[in-house]
Amino acid sequence: MPIITISRCSYTHGKDIAEGVAETLGYACISREELLDTSQEFNIPGIKLVRELPIILEQTIFNKYRYISFIRSALLRHLTKDHIVYHGFCGHIFLKDIDHVLKGQITADREDRVKLVMERDGISRKEALLFIKTMDDARKKWCQKLYKFDLLNINQYDISMNISKFHRDEAVDIICKTALLEQFKTTAKSRKAMDELLIAAETGAKTLTDFETNHISSIASVVLFQ
Numbered sequence: 001m002p003i004i005t006i007s008r009c010s011y012t013h014g015k016d017i018a019e020g021v022a023e024t025l026g027y028a029c030i031s032r033e034e035l036l037d038t039s040q041e042f043n044i045p046g047i048k049l050v051r052e053l054p055i056i057l058e059q060t061i062f063n064k065y066r067y068i069s070f071i072r073s074a075l076l077r078h079l080t081k082d083h084i085v086y087h088g089f090c091g092h093i094f095l096k097d098i099d100h101v102l103k104g105q106i107t108a109d110r111e112d113r114v115k116l117v118m119e120r121d122g123i124s125r126k127e128a129l130l131f132i133k134t135m136d137d138a139r140k141k142w143c144q145k146l147y148k149f150d151l152l153n154i155n156q157y158d159i160s161m162n163i164s165k166f167h168r169d170e171a172v173d174i175i176c177k178t179a180l181l182e183q184f185k186t187t188a189k190s191r192k193a194m195d196e197l198l199i200a201a202e203t204g205a206k207t208l209t210d211f212e213t214n215h216i217s218s219i220a221s222v223v224l225f226q
Helices: 014-025 032-038 047-051 053-057 061-079 091-095 110-121 125-147 168-179 188-224
Strands: 003-008 028-031 084-088 101-107 159-162
Touching: 003 014, 003 091, 003 168, 014 028, 014 084, 014 168, 028 032, 032 061, 032 084, 061 084, 061 091, 061 125, 061 188, 084 091, 091 101, 091 188, 101 168, 110 125, 159 168
Parallel strands: 003 084, 003 101, 028 084, 101 159
Antiparallel strands: none
16 A cells, blocks of 8 residues: 655645545554654754754754754654655655655645635734745755755656645545555565665664764763863
8 A cells, every 4th residue: 555745835734634635545644743753863952953944954964964864764664654644845755766655745825825824823914925935935945955856846746736726625535546546556666665765764864873972972081081
């Protein structure tokens, strides 16, 4: 059975649609935010800061690589189980060569997004427009700086839907039917590729952890024995 990734911008009902797809298919559902909260790796001091998009971009190169390495290994550990829907805005890039992954994108008209922000925060249209622009610019910068790709490039998705043109249940139904097509079924070849991807990701994460541990130990030794 396939894995489904749903890339979503803020205020596009992407979370709601992902949960609807998972419920319909009987799949588990997880978000990037949940990965940060539940993965042991992110207990490393300072790593929680990456929830704030602009902050990690100002941190060291090592911290950027550390974040990418740990989020990739944590995500792949979940996704090797299959029968799962992941929603966020970058997860699909780690799975671009895996055949049994349906990579979806949810967008919405700007005015619909503005209306949601106005209703949620009780602010003016001008303020809501500025808020959405700031969020979108930060996400675009995040993807370009960390992953070297354009979040809005439609060619990286198997299916892209403007939720302003569909009812929520229609969007869920379209994604579910697409995910069950023959070309997204797990095969021995795609399973092997997924397993190899996980091994590589965990090896990379362990290498960074060992480097950091040894580096801290070295500094501690110098301090203690001066």
